[in-house]
């Protein structure tokens with residue numbers, strides 16, 4: 464078994480599901496365990512400055528420069544945690560030389576991974592597929608990213624004759640709950656540019672993300688016995704419905720794509736006396752993002768005016784911003800990645816990402832950090848799978864990025 468595959472299976476088996484309800488860093492102990500296992504592996508292959516920061520949950524390490532040209536320091540980042548899906552007792556299955564058939568994942572539960580349902584399987588004929596046993600996720604998001612980075616680092620350690628500058632590595636917690644990168648130490652990381660390894664199939668590359676905010680609207684109603692409620696009852700639920708009706712009905716996730724932004728009513732709960740609505744607001748364009756926040760505030764004010772008193776209050780906080788606004792100042796990391804893919808014959812698939820990545824936050828901390836593919840498919844569920852060949856291509860892309868950086872692009 465290749466080292467890449469052996470490491471992947473070993474890491475995949477560690478339950479690192481993050482937990483939004485936890486207040487610790489990282490949110491779950493499994494992430495600490497995995498960081499320690501990885502730290503041992505990094506030591507064994509010979510990386511330097513291996514450091515697990517217990518305050519922010521990031522494991523960092525360095526591949527020291529072996530030549531004197533002072534090219535920019537590049538970093539590679541992946542996350543330790545897995546999505547909010549069953550992650551207890553993960554048993555990865557290896558299927559060699561895939562021939563296009565349905566793969567039986569679980570005999571007892573009769574769970575199969577079939578190309579009838581997932582035609583993307585047909586892209587992997589002849590390759591080695593790693594799947595789940597049908598009862599958990601696989602966690603290729605993002606353990607594939609971790610092992611691909613280690614594979615590339617090990618390659619350079621085994622080939623000291625190949626010149627490269629200083630390369631930094633970071634493996635961080637709690638990406639899936641949008642929290643990990645908040646505590647990332649960008650200054651200590653030293654890199655001028657970085658890449659997260661956290662996107663999908665081979666070729667996927669993102670340097671545009673949403674701007675993101677969350678709005679919470681609290682509504683105080685007046686609950687009166689319905690028999691004597693005339694002119695005195697104020698129904699908080701109805702006011703919430705009024706607010707939602709004022710928002711553009713076409714600008715919702717289920718009706719938008721590409722660069723189109725939206726409001727998503729994410730949570731709505733209440734009684735006559737009190738109701739609460741939570742929206743998430745998303746837009747790639749910073750101006751229209753700000754306009755959306757203003758618009759929802761205006762609607763809240765308008766309803767308060769109609770009611771004649773301040774029944775509704777709104778709180779909005781920004782979650783992350785579009786990394787493109789940082790990256791457009793300096794396309795170096797984008798050009799480097801695209802050139803690396805071109806050199807390896809990988810067709811780039813570049814699209815505005817309708818979400819955020821750890822790189823969104825790291826970019827705003829001063830290190831432009833686009834998002835590179837991992838090679839995985841069907842993330843966040845029991846049908847997740849990845850090809851060994853896709854992981855190898857990703858590692859090769861990292862190796863080529865480092866080579867191009869050292870060669871002065």
Ligand SMILES: [Zn+2]
Pocket residue numbers: 542604605638661
């Ligand atoms: Zn991920």
